[in-house]
Each structure stands twice: as C-alpha cells, then as structure tokens.
Amino acid sequence: MIVVFSLDRDGFRSASFIAQSIGRDLVGISTEVSNYVPQLRLIGGEEEAVEALSSMRPQLVVSGGSRKDLGVAARVAARLRASFSSNVLAAKLQGQRLEVERPAYGGKVKASVSLELPAVICVSGNDSSPDTFPVQVNREHLPVRSKIRVLERRVRDSTDLRSAKVIVSVGRGIGGKEGVELASQLAQVLGGALAGSRAVTAELGWLPPDRQIGISGQRVKPDVYLALGISGQPQHVFGMRESKVVVAVNKDRNAPIAEEADYLVVADALTFASELLRALKNELRR
Amino acid sequence: MRVVAAFKVVADESMIKVVGGTVNLAVPKKLSDYDRNAIEQALRVREENGGSVIGITVGETDRRVIREALAMGLDEVIAVEAQGVDALATAEVLAEEIKGSDLIIMGESSTDAGNSAVPSMVGEILGLPSLTFVRSIRVSQGKVLAERDLGNELEVVEADLPAVISVTGEINSPRLPKIKQVIESSKKPVKVKRVEVKSRIEVKSLQSFQTKRKRVVLEGDVRDQVREVLQLLRGSL
Numbered sequence: 001m002i003v004v005f006s007l008d009r010d011g012f013r014s015a016s017f018i019a020q021s022i023g024r025d026l027v028g029i030s031t032e033v034s035n036y037v038p039q040l041r042l043i044g045g046e047e048e049a050v051e052a053l054s055s056m057r058p059q060l061v062v063s064g065g066s067r068k069d070l071g072v073a074a075r076v077a078a079r080l081r082a083s084f085s086s087n088v089l090a091a092k093l094q095g096q097r098l099e100v101e102r103p104a105y106g107g108k109v110k111a112s113v114s115l116e117l118p119a120v121i122c123v124s125g126n127d128s129s130p131d132t133f134p135v136q137v138n139r140e141h142l143p144v145r146s147k148i149r150v151l152e153r154r155v156r157d158s159t160d161l162r163s164a165k166v167i168v169s170v171g172r173g174i175g176g177k178e179g180v181e182l183a184s185q186l187a188q189v190l191g192g193a194l195a196g197s198r199a200v201t202a203e204l205g206w207l208p209p210d211r212q213i214g215i216s217g218q219r220v221k222p223d224v225y226l227a228l229g230i231s232g233q234p235q236h237v238f239g240m241r242e243s244k245v246v247v248a249v250n251k252d253r254n255a256p257i258a259e260e261a262d263y264l265v266v267a268d269a270l271t272f273a274s275e276l277l278r279a280l281k282n283e284l285r286r
Numbered sequence: 287m288r289v290v291a292a293f294k295v296v297a298d299e300s301m302i303k304v305v306g307g308t309v310n311l312a313v314p315k316k317l318s319d320y321d322r323n324a325i326e327q328a329l330r331v332r333e334e335n336g337g338s339v340i341g342i343t344v345g346e347t348d349r350r351v352i353r354e355a356l357a358m359g360l361d362e363v364i365a366v367e368a369q370g371v372d373a374l375a376t377a378e379v380l381a382e383e384i385k386g387s388d389l390i391i392m393g394e395s396s397t398d399a400g401n402s403a404v405p406s407m408v409g410e411i412l413g414l415p416s417l418t419f420v421r422s423i424r425v426s427q428g429k430v431l432a433e434r435d436l437g438n439e440l441e442v443v444e445a446d447l448p449a450v451i452s453v454t455g456e457i458n459s460p461r462l463p464k465i466k467q468v469i470e471s472s473k474k475p476v477k478v479k480r481v482e483v484k485s486r487i488e489v490k491s492l493q494s495f496q497t498k499r500k501r502v503v504l505e506g507d508v509r510d511q512v513r514e515v516l517q518l519l520r521g522s523l
C-alpha cells in the first residue's frame with residue numbers, strides 16, 4: 001500500500017502522479033476531496049495528518065512538497081524510522097528499495113538515490129494530470145493535541161507561473177523598483193508574466209513572494225525566459241531549466257547564467273530593458 | 287538559557303563543476319547558507335535573554351568551517367564526525383547531543399541535500415514542538431512566538447520552550463566576524479566525537495541536468511543588441 005498525502009490540492013495532485021507511477025494500491029490522506037486515489041481519508045490539519053499517516057505504518061508515503069507537507073512528512077519519517085527524500089522528480093520500486101531522482105547541491109546536479117523501505121518522499125511540484133478513480137471518502141476526526149498554538153493566519157496571493165509562455169524574470173542586477181517596473185511593462189507588452197529570483201522576491205521585497213522562481217519557488221517552462229540581471233545561482237537555474245529559449249542580460253559575461261543561456265546579452269540590465277521596451281512600443285505603434 | 291545552533295559543513299555548490307558527465311565534488315567546503323542565519327539568530331537570542339549558544343555539526347567536520355562558525359560568536363562547538371549520514375541519522379545524532387537545551391535553531395534547508403527534514407525530525411524524536419520556516423521570532427518567559435513563512439500563507443504561532451525552530455534566509459543578515467573574533471575563535475572549545483551510523487539511503491549516481499544551450503554572446507552597442515533580441519523573440523513566439 002502506498003499512502004498519498006498533501007494538505008493542499010496542488011501538492012496532492014503532484015504526489016498522486018508520482019505515486020501512480022510506482023503502484024496502484026493507493027490510499028489518500030488530505031484535507032479536501034480529490035479523485036486521484038480510490039480511497040481517501042479526510043483529516044483536519046498538520047497534527048491529524050502526522051497521526052493518521054504514522055498509525056497506518058505504511059511502507060511508502062508519497063507526500064506533497066509544500067512547506068507544511070515537508071514538516072508533516074519529516075515527522076512521520078521520524079516516527080516510522082523511515083528513509084526520507086524531498087524534491088523528488090521521479091521514483092520507481094527496485095525490489096525492496098525505492099529509487100528516486102532528485103536535485104542535489106542547490107539544484108546543480110541530479111542525484112539518483114536508493115532508499116530503504118519504509119520510505120517517505122516529498123515530491124517537487126509538477127504540472128501532471130494523474131488518472132482519476134471513483135473515490136470512497138471517509139471523514140475522520142482524530143483526537144490530537146498540538147504543541148503549537150496558531151494565533152493568526154494570513155493568506156497571501158498565489159500566482160501560477162507554470163502556464164506562462166513568456167517570462168520576464170528579474171534579479172538583483174535590475175537595480176531596484178524602477179527596473180522592476182520596466183520589466184513589468186516588458187512582460188505586459190510581450191504577453192508574459194513577471195517573475196524573479198529569491199533575492200528580489202523573498203529578500204528585497206521588490207516583487208511579491210509568489211513570483212519566485214527556483215528551488216524554493218516555482219519551476220517553470222516558458223517558450224522564452226528573459227532573465228534580467230540574474231546571476232544564475234544553481235538554486236534559481238533549477239526553476240527555469242526547462243525553458244525553451246533563454247535570453248539572459250548581464251553586465252558580467254562570466255556570470256554563471258552565461259552557461260544556462262542561449263543568448264547572453266552583455267549589458268546593464270536596466271539600460272537594456274528600457275531600450276528593448278522602447279523598441280517594442282515603437283513596433284506596436286507601427 | 288541554553289541555545290543550540292545546528293550547522294552543516296557542505297561542498298560549495300557554486301564551485302562544483304560537471305566535466306564530461308562527471309560531477310567533481312572535490313571542492314572547498316563551506317557553511318551551509320541558511321545555517322549562517324541560524325547561528326545569527328541564536329546569537330541574538332543569547333544577546334536578549336542571556337545564557338550560552340552551543341554550535342553542533344554532524345557529518346563532515348571541516349576545521350576551517352567550524353572556526354568560521356565559532357568566530358561569529360558561538361561559545362563552543364560539538365563536532366560529530368560521521369560518514370554517510372542521511373536526514374534521519376543526522377536527526378538521531380543531533381537529538382542525542384542536544385537533550386536538555388531550551389531552544390534549538392537550524393536553517394530551513396541545507397545546500398547539499400536540501401531535504402528540509404531534520405528540524406521536524408529532531409522535534410519529533412525529542413517530543414518537542416518544531417516550528418519550521420520561521421522568518422521572525424520573539425523569545426520570552428519560556429515561550430517562543432514565531433512567524434512562519436509558508437509560501438502562500440503566513441502563520442503566527444506560539445509554543446512553550448523547549449522547542450526546535452528552522453529559520454528562513456530572510457530572518458536576519460548574518461554578521462561578519464571581526465578580526466579579533468577570528469583570532470579568538472582558535473581558543474574556543476571544540477568537542478570532537480566520532481559515531482558510526484547506519485544510513486537508510488545510498489546515492490547511486492550524480493549527473494548534470496542536461497540542458498543544451500546555444501551560449502551565443504551578444505556584445506557591443508545596446509541598440510544592436512536590442513535589434514538582435516527582437517529578431518530572436520519573433521522567431522520564438
């Protein structure tokens with residue numbers, strides 16, 4: 001039996017897809033109804049999930065990869081004394097072991113790792129559509145007491161960048177909010193989405209956190225990825241590697257992004273962005 | 287108050303080169319990125335609440351990296367040398383070593399494996415609350431108040447000490463040690479231990495993610511560059 005788990009819809013879909021590629025004897029644990037598994041146990045939250053998952057003593061748990069899911073999955077692995085891997089891209093059973101593919105070293109390399117059973121894995125978000133089943137749903141109320149008191153919850157915006165055909169992405173090298181505004185206009189003219197590195201989203205706050213591309217943000221695959229002032233840290237590259245054409249603009253021709261670009265424009269990102277925007281607007285006028 | 291900052295010695299991923307399909311891991315070691323934030327936060331908790339900050343590392347015990355951590359201001363370091371530790375084995379060793387601490391602070395993920403699992407595992411093994419992906423904390427009167435950054439949600443939570451927390455890279459800006467601290471760090475105590483662990487995982491192979499890029503470099507006048515980019519945008523859209 002494989003237990004599929006996630007506290008959110010997207011994570012459950014991604015986890016179901018990987019679980020279905022391993023086997024068909026699936027039981028789901030989630031907070032909302034989904035038909036990617038034939039049997040589903042509905043639970044309330046993190047604490048109930050830990051209890052429900054570990055009491056089933058499964059040989060394999062396939063979990064979503066959200067920050068909450070990671071916490072639940074890791075706690076379950078500790079209780080089951082199970083092997084663990086997160087960021088799983090693909091998995092298959094090999095006898096009494098599970099072989100997974102996952103990024104390592106900040107997303108710089110792909111590792112094949114063999115895990116002893118029982119195993120708990122968290123999958124990297126994918127845009128797959130798993131098979132669906134007629135589903136039997138059990139709503140459960142497990143008596144649990146959390147050691148953590150939640151005082152406040154604030155929902156933030158979420159943007160799905162995976163469907164974007166063009167992405168204009170900015171890094172520190174765009175210089176500031178003025179540059180981000182230019183990039184935003186560029187994205188608009190090109191009919192694309194605006195995104196950024198961890199530095200400009202999480203750290204500097206030039207863009208909201210749901211615009212982050214990379215190992216701790218989203219994985220995207222547009223036709224064109226225009227990277228403005230992004231140095232190309234492995235953590236960022238992991239999120240944009242599946243782009244069809246990569247155009248990078250950077251002052252430094254030896255920046256790591258040069259290795260990951262089809263076209264490297266050696267220029268100041270801000271200057272280039274404003275010139276490109278002007279040229280595009282001129283073209284539209286004609 | 288006894289605060290523990292856990293940190294990991296990792297291969298510097300920015301130095302890793304993939305040549306002819308072979309991944310060369312014989313590169314300089316470094317302090318895993320977000321562990322620097324963990325150490326910084328532990329020092330701030332000590333500054334506000336008094337007590338001590340003990341650093342602990344499990345796995346590789348690179349002397350230079352340990353000194354760097356000490357130079358930031360740790361009082362001492364416990365260095366547990368172990369080969370082939372996976373997430374759970376690391377958590378088991380950590381849990382054993384840090385029993386009796388009031389607050390255990392770790393980074394949100396390591397730059398090598400990046401499982402983001404060890405803090406939750408340590409909490410579970412010790413029966414303590416684990417607050418993960420924390421972007422701000424306040425410690426007072428035996429409690430920790432924390433703001434968790436869960437991506438599309440922020441959660442303000444509270445737990446009694448002792449507790450385990452993992453911090454995000456945004457929680458603070460880690461301090462740079464002064465020369466004096468670097469010199470003094472050589473006199474601080476480092477307890478070295480060696481343990482044998484059973485790893486539940488085995489790394490079969492490391493490969494580069496294959497992406498074939500054209501790597502055309504466009505230099506020169508910005509207007510010429512714009513013209514060329516416009517042309518290739520037309521071809522790709």
